[in-house]
Amino acid sequence: MKKILLSSALCTALVYGAEILPVEKRTFDQSKFIPDISLIMDASYVDRNVKDTHVGHLEVPGIAHGLIGSHSHGDDNHATYNANNGFNLNYAELVLSSSVDPFFTMDGVFHFSENGVEIEELFFTSNALGYGTKVKGGKFNSNFGYLNEQHHHAWDFADMPLVYEAFLGMHGINEVGAQIQWTAPTPFYLMAGFEILQGENEQMFGKETVDLTVINPAANPDTVEGNDGASLYVGYIKASHDIGSTTLLGGISYAQGESRIDHSQDEEGPHVFSGDAKLYGADFVLLHALDSYSSIKWQSEYLQRELDGTQYANNTLGNFVSPLIVKKQGGLYSQLIYTHDKNWKIGVRYDTILKNDVTKAGLDVEQPDNLDKYTAMIEYHTSEFARFRLQYSQDYAMFNEDGEREKINTIILQANISIGAHAAHSF
Template sequence: MKKYLLATLALFTFSYAENVEDLKKELEKQREIIIKLQERLNQLEQQQEVLNQTKEKLQNLRTESSIDRILSNPFSQAKFVPDISLITDFSYVSRSLTDDTYKSVQIPGFNHGFFHSHGDHGHGHEPYNAERGFNYNYSEMYISSAVDPYFDLVGVFHLGKDSFEIEEGYFQTRGLPYNLKLKGGKFYSEFGRLNKFHHHVWNFADAPLIYRAIFGEHNLNETGIQLSWLAPTPFYLLTGFEVFQGDNENNFNRNGFEVCTQINTTTKECTSNTYIKINDTKKPNLFTFFIKPSFDIGNTSILTGVSYAQGKTRINHLEDDKPHALSGDTKIYGFELTARHTLDSYRYLLLQSEYFYRKFDGTRFGYNDSGNLLTSRLEKKQAGFYVEGIYKFAQRWRGGLRYDLINKNDVFVNGKNINLPDNMYKYSAMIDFLPSEFSRIRLQYNYDRSLFTEDLKRKPNNEIILQFNLAIGAHGAHGF
């Protein structure tokens, strides 16, 4: 029994010693793991310190001024690449009037035809959809960029088959105080609703009748400045004024002329060597004012406004077959109303209308059958409007109707109304398909009863226009 106990004790002692040795080895392994974890923790703490320093630097960079951020990387190429786009308009026209007849007709009392140009400020390109058959109307290159934190610069260049024109080239400020904005250069006036928009934005392939009658084929595009103010009201309220040179050839002009007191009725040459001189107007010559409030009622946005333009008039037709000229003052009043009701993300209803009233008071210079100069007091009171409705009934489809009317055309010569036509109207219908945001295919029909010959015979015109408008490149969004 004693031997058995001794053997058991010896076996336990050996096992205990063996377990202690294993325990020491395990503790050594644990200590190595702890050392590695401590080293890893030190590394993480160092990385966290680097992250904190980087975060602090980024935070400091965000608080730098705009000019400091721009100058922080002077070699960034993105700062020197403007938005560039090219827009092309192409059409096919079927018209009941021949091309020769269409070029000779006019809106009596307003203009001498859509192709007539006078003075030194006429556009270098023909009207849109000028001929029967195929028409390459234009390509329009648009370039814009921020100059610095204070100015944007925009250039729009009109490229025709045989012409190149700077259609717009202007700067505008980015951050004047009190919600002011200054714009300067050559640009479309803010007068009215449609005037400031380029052709590719229009809802129809041609301008409303009252626009073509008063401003001509290419709207009121002038050189000058515009100062606008966005009022701090609970609704949108934009107001401003413009000062222009006054080059619009349908209403203003600024270059004077000399009128011979007697001419040869055949050669139109001066035979008296005596002239009446009409001086140039003061420059700038054209002043406009506008105020445009807008507000929302549910899903309907309403924009309205009034505009006013005033300037001296110098219109020189002394080189025409029937020489004459005008000198006086012109005032134009405009009222606009646009309402857009959104049905869903794609569909909407749009109603747009404008009313213009023009008053001219001055002198007309002309000649009788013997070639003797006649001077007459001339007064014009003319007005008209258009109403158009657009229904976008699917993501890529729109349809629309437009009604144009010139309802007032009172022209007085020496106080006597010469009874020009005053019921000049036009109906238009269109449907367009938009394959994408960058292309449009439009089919339009015009029933036009506004055109007359020089002897005041009405020339009805039925017209079908198939229009293709495509764009490439970066082009800024158009406002509502």
């Protein structure tokens, strides 16, 4: 029997099913290796009854400030979506996706704004382990809850729900780390997942060293020491079931990590919080298909967080103090979306912070209640690549520096347009 020797290139071609061509026709074709590429533009026109110079100073008492408009943290400037009255170029999003080999895929999402460029997501995914197991590594949006995984252009409204942005900031849990998910072999969808993340969310989590002398040169201690390594752990269970034309999806989520909220360089009331943070979530979605193009979707999430640690600040006399502080806060959003056909969609959303318990040095700190927001929208799709949305909201959750509630009326006309190949969004 004759032995046949094959070159390594030919072996590779046979293993992966590549076409074998005569030598004179074996040329490299770059077009076969170009990933799927898409570019998404989001722009808006905003008419808000509060001036831009004032809106950045408003806060949700005891929870967060700088949720609307531009807000500075030292050398960094964070502009929210639809930040200014008038025209806003919110972002351009470049997405690259491709299979790497039979074992991995890779996705990259790059966020361009007038302030700079950042890697929003860059991760590899593999289903090669089998047994319903999937792993992911890199920087990605956590699967905590329902909305957190979605990008802004997939939202049903122009802004993030109040409870999400107040607890986690405009990017949610978006971290560097690793994820493993397991889908059970059940007749209905059942998935459990676990994530180990770096833990650098500036609104709730964090572990960096903070210089307290920025607040007060006589601060004792003079720093809050940070920690190395991953510090945020996320777990969740999600289930789904179809009943005729109706799909039910629900889940519970939990996140725990260190907390370092650094507002040491704020112009008003500089402070730093250092401690531990826990976040609980429950989500429920009901989607009823009326026909091939029309549907009704009800989506709700409840989030509750617990912060336990020390707050470093100056008191009213200018003396540096570090009382123990505990926060137990919770809120929800609930929205109803009616899709009429391929072109028209309307929706309403209710946001509220319904729990805001704060104790400082063992004493209760009185906080206002009825932190509500109401939003309605109508949108028109010229195609699956172009969407125009008109949104109106009334926000009763914001207070000024004098502790007075301010009613904020906002009208947003949003345009979201994409080109190129873009993967379908998950349900």
